[in-house]
Amino acid sequence: MKTAKSLEMNAILDNSIELARASLTAEQRTDGHYCYELEADATIPAEYVLLEHYLDRIDDGLQAKIGVYLRRIQGDYETCQGGWPLFHGGKMDLSCSVKAYFALKALGDSPQAPHMVRARKAILAAGGAERSNVFTRFQMALFGAVPWEACPVIPIEAVLMPDWFPFTMRKVSYWSRTVMVPLMFLASRKPLARNPRNIRIDELFRTNPAEVKDWIRGPYKSAWGPVFKVLDDVLRVAEPFFPKGSRAKAEAKARDWIIERLNGEDGLGAIYPAMANATMMFDYLGDKDNFDIAWGSVRKLLVVKEDEAYCQPCLSPVWDTALAGHALAEAGEAQAVAEACDWLIPRQELNVVGDWADNTPGTRPGGWAFQYNNPHYPDVDDTAVAAMLLHRAGDPKYAEAISRAREWIIGMQSTNGAWGAFDINNDRQYLNHIPFADHGALLDPPTEDVSARCISFLAQLGYTEDRPAIERGIAYLRETQKPDGSWFGRWGTNYIYGTWSVLCALNVAGVAHNDPMMIKATAWLLAKQREDGGWGEDNESYGDAPPGEFHGHAAESLPSQTAWALLGLMAAGMTDHEAVKRGIGYLQAVQGEDGSWKEAPYNAVGFPRVFYLKYHGYPRFFPLLALSRYKQLLASNDRVVKYGF
Numbered sequence: 001m002k003t004a005k006s007l008e009m010n011a012i013l014d015n016s017i018e019l020a021r022a023s024l025t026a027e028q029r030t031d032g033h034y035c036y037e038l039e040a041d042a043t044i045p046a047e048y049v050l051l052e053h054y055l056d057r058i059d060d061g062l063q064a065k066i067g068v069y070l071r072r073i074q075g076d077y078e079t080c081q082g083g084w085p086l087f088h089g090g091k092m093d094l095s096c097s098v099k100a101y102f103a104l105k106a107l108g109d110s111p112q113a114p115h116m117v118r119a120r121k122a123i124l125a126a127g128g129a130e131r132s133n134v135f136t137r138f139q140m141a142l143f144g145a146v147p148w149e150a151c152p153v154i155p156i157e158a159v160l161m162p163d164w165f166p167f168t169m170r171k172v173s174y175w176s177r178t179v180m181v182p183l184m185f186l187a188s189r190k191p192l193a194r195n196p197r198n199i200r201i202d203e204l205f206r207t208n209p210a211e212v213k214d215w216i217r218g219p220y221k222s223a224w225g226p227v228f229k230v231l232d233d234v235l236r237v238a239e240p241f242f243p244k245g246s247r248a249k250a251e252a253k254a255r256d257w258i259i260e261r262l263n264g265e266d267g268l269g270a271i272y273p274a275m276a277n278a279t280m281m282f283d284y285l286g287d288k289d290n291f292d293i294a295w296g297s298v299r300k301l302l303v304v305k306e307d308e309a310y311c312q313p314c315l316s317p318v319w320d321t322a323l324a325g326h327a328l329a330e331a332g333e334a335q336a337v338a339e340a341c342d343w344l345i346p347r348q349e350l351n352v353v354g355d356w357a358d359n360t361p362g363t364r365p366g367g368w369a370f371q372y373n374n375p376h377y378p379d380v381d382d383t384a385v386a387a388m389l390l391h392r393a394g395d396p397k398y399a400e401a402i403s404r405a406r407e408w409i410i411g412m413q414s415t416n417g418a419w420g421a422f423d424i425n426n427d428r429q430y431l432n433h434i435p436f437a438d439h440g441a442l443l444d445p446p447t448e449d450v451s452a453r454c455i456s457f458l459a460q461l462g463y464t465e466d467r468p469a470i471e472r473g474i475a476y477l478r479e480t481q482k483p484d485g486s487w488f489g490r491w492g493t494n495y496i497y498g499t500w501s502v503l504c505a506l507n508v509a510g511v512a513h514n515d516p517m518m519i520k521a522t523a524w525l526l527a528k529q530r531e532d533g534g535w536g537e538d539n540e541s542y543g544d545a546p547p548g549e550f551h552g553h554a555a556e557s558l559p560s561q562t563a564w565a566l567l568g569l570m571a572a573g574m575t576d577h578e579a580v581k582r583g584i585g586y587l588q589a590v591q592g593e594d595g596s597w598k599e600a601p602y603n604a605v606g607f608p609r610v611f612y613l614k615y616h617g618y619p620r621f622f623p624l625l626a627l628s629r630y631k632q633l634l635a636s637n638d639r640v641v642k643y644g645f
Helices: 004-026 043-055 060-072 094-106 114-125 134-142 156-160 174-189 224-241 244-260 272-285 288-299 317-330 334-347 355-359 380-393 396-411 429-433 448-461 464-480 495-508 516-527 559-571 578-590 618-635
Strands: 302-304 309-311 604-607 611-615
Touching: 004 317, 004 578, 004 618, 043 060, 043 094, 043 134, 043 272, 043 288, 043 309, 060 094, 060 302, 060 309, 094 114, 094 134, 134 174, 156 174, 156 244, 174 244, 174 272, 174 355, 224 429, 244 272, 272 288, 317 334, 317 380, 317 618, 334 380, 334 396, 380 396, 380 448, 396 448, 396 464, 448 464, 448 495, 464 495, 495 516, 495 559, 516 559, 559 578, 559 618, 578 618
Parallel strands: none
Antiparallel strands: 302 309, 604 611
16 A cells, blocks of 8 residues: 555656656657757867868857857866866866867967966976877868878878778778778878968977977887887888879779768768868869868758857767657657657668678668768667667557668677677777877777667567577677676766666566676666765776776766666666665756756767767656656566666
């Protein structure tokens, strides 16, 4: 018999869910989809400012608004020494700070302004602009701020290399491919920015760029580093003597490759760096038609508000729509879910055989991209989440889409039993040690979180013939569990994200809740709960700290990460645990009056230790999913989570 207190608590829970459901439903667009802001650090907005100066297409009003944004996110002196961090509350990053300073100076900020003085001191104290990363040095070379010798040699002839060659475009990740091909063209021709206001950043160098002798140096990540440094030295001497015929052939192939994948208003690879590089390439070639397409795709990424503006790294409508759909389905919002599913269906790629097919010939396309359109580069993670939503919606008209997604997911399983995000078996680790790859993210190897999502999808479908693929995936997850019980999160911050993803997969795949890896994982989550009942982890957990030091700890609890932890615990059969009750209480306590949640810290990652992301939609749909699932499980007899997400 329910007590008055339990009835009151149920009423409070119902009210929280209803407010969140109404808020999320109201944000659905008229055609059924969702798309929230996707924010990175100062790098992309700064690069956009510099792109306008490179092209001499300066929009002073827009640049002024971007300046407001860049000044606002400049780090404080205590944690960032006046530079810019890679994520909210993070430490100063040299390369990000160089680009932000360069952009602010370009849009008119005086070097003597207090914020510029602070930034300059921080940059010089960190070694000066000459010690910035490869992509920053390429940016500076395009403006003549450093000689091209500052950049690693990446001969465009690489696009001609056969499969047996150690380095080809087919051996690196999709994002590396789309960024590098137009960049190699630019490096081949070495154009110079128009830079109509003649903006220079000489004051950011501790050594005159003309006198720097060691642009590429250690510490190296492995014994491969010195080997590739010698190879770079050799190529630097040899490149001027490469046959002109092969260079012309390579440039033509690169141009044709880019045009084939230009992707209209959604852009090359649908990511900013590739789109910007393509824009500069077509500008150099005088190809107005393709320039207009590329430039338009870049402009589509802008977020322009009344008082400030910034440029997003890409758009996330498929991901946002699928995630919002799961939250709404859990909350019982059938109509909104149907509209979301109907929007997703025509965006499934069924015809274009993309780059992913190089290592899985015969597999038919059937995936979804992350963005509105990106047919050559569907995303395994998006595909699994979108197809799980279609499956739980239960409409027979989605059967063919689900079947094609299943076929593609199975075809994309790597030989180690796991899944990468965009490619299969993309794990030639020696390539992460070439001088160009100082970011350490040239590849797309299989990861725990993406593998968990694929297992969840296949297990949710329940086909007996898929069991071998599922078991191989589970074996991979068993091998990759950390000693403390957590799993790494490649695409979300970080161990909370990875652990939640895996627990959901193990549960729906039928792994017993008393399995040792489930017990270790839930014990880890319970140990990381904070005093306020929530969970929080910042992106320092991707850094150099000893294992465990940052796992699950941040300056504050976050609604999205609390929801992940709760979903993981509930998937592991712990709905009635006091920790789950406290976590639900935290979500209710921090819910906004409009029914949604907000969080300032970043909650995801593009490239660990290099590029981080803040999904503005995460605190909107994950807490609703957790609250609604909690309500459904309390009302059930078996407390069993039946879905893989």
